[in-house]
Amino acid sequence: MNHIVHNGGLYKRPFNEAFEETPMLVAVLTYVGYGVLTLFGYLRDFMRQWKIEKCQNATEREEQKDFVPLYQDFENFYNRNLYMRIRDSWNRPICSVPGAKVDMMERISHDYNWTFTYTGRVIKDIINMGSYNYLGFAQKSGTCQEAAAKVLSQYGAGVCSTRQEMGNLDKHEELEKLVARFLGVESAMAYGMGFATNSMNIPALVGKGCLILSDELNHASLVLGARLSGATIRIFKHNNMQSLEKLLKDAIVHGQPRTRRPWKKILILVEGIYSMEGSIVRLPEVIALKKKYKSYLYLDEAHSIGALGPSGRGVVEYFGLNPEDVDVMMGTFTKSFGAAGGYIGGKKELIDYLRTYSHSAVYATSLSPPVVEQIITSMKCIMGEDGTTVGKARVQQLAENTRYFRRRLKEMGFIIYGNEDSPVVPLMLYMPAKIGAFGREMLKRNIGVVVVGFPATPIIESRARFCLSAAHTKEMLDTALKEINEVGDLLQLKYSRHRLVPLLDRPFDETTYEETED
């Protein structure tokens, strides 16, 4: 539990992050639950193999039964025996813009989630606590939509080429100058897909003979990019600066494994906000370490750009640091800007190098013009250059919503992971049956949530992840909190042993009295 740690004056504000330990009884019961499901999984597999039951999942053909088995590993076992039973909480089709409220198509399954049919009914106005819509720019009306519609009628939707060939529009140049100005760096480059930005650019920056120090809980795109590059990868414990410093010291002292030559480059891969934990990287300490050991820093701000910082410029502004200290600033436009794509920002020489050597620039189609216009308009709105204070109001509303929501959930007694200021709120569920039950009960009460289990999280630490948005009004949050409270009592989810005393600064209106009555 880390409360206020002022590390030699590096932090200008308190850093409150907490990951409460799993209660022992809950962990034991979770394993019991998984044990029961595993036994029944073996039983069903036995029945499927001996043709007592119809086999509905993918298997090899009869002629291939003597080959190396394809579906015998744990992942496939988990998939057909555990995931299939609760799979109606995922891949739910929505049929409206994913704003603060969303419409969803209702579907039912007659054969226990192997196939789904649509009933034809549309569930309207579900409070959306799952979309990465941090600043509320996922709208179908407003200035962004009008500008994008105008550009669509001017440029069309398709680009039909890569950046290096004929796909470099003047809109892309405008966007890149704007992104560089927004971040406070010299130059930036934009790509069509956020995942591809990481996985295709890390191989261009590092190669064999380089060292990558990557956080334990980095996103799959960073891991894929690191593996594709061919560099040596060493993992440090999540957000643990002692572990990172030890790895850096070992790397400098011992050099490459066999030849003992010094490493060509040392690159530290961290993320701004880790989306499964809700934790924020300890950026002042990472930058201090990077300067001391002369290595490079690659910061992936996919979730933190637009969501942190007093004017929405990300985790660098949140800590009050200089953007020139971060060598490669990467981010995505998918989350806070309501568009698609990713960017990389940094020094001019770096970006010019990436324009020639990045796989994404050479082979991938560039961003579509209406999407570019959406990014330009929303970024100008956040910066305040469109003449209104809408952007600043949204950033402040998001910060307020985050603080309010997190505090209320902690007071109710749930175990919430992560930093106080992160808009990603993971609520721990632990037991596998509660994953499916939570998703279904919340949908019955008209709230859409995202529940996550293995393999995205460790096997006993399954969770429900709420993503707050500036588009959520206080009434929506209060409704959602009331339902979460109800479902928490119904499913016995209030595991926390650190009961927070409700702060007296909460205004005494009707809602307070209603809560103290039960």
Next chain:
Amino acid sequence: MDVKRVKDYIYWLYFQYLLITCSYVLEPWERSMFHTITLTVFAMVLYTAYVFVPIHVRLAFQFFSQIFGGQPESTV
């Protein structure tokens, strides 16, 4: 009114049992099988306790009182 509350509470306890042992996600026939096995095991535990625990408690009490009392029982 009270009967309804008691019934709701018992249903809620049953729901917790389903969630903890993950029989909430099982199909109905699997659930019946699991309930049968659980109830059988539970009944066997109860029966064993009923048959053996009083005898063992009495023997343990005799053993410990012999150690601490120390006086052999007179045969007179």
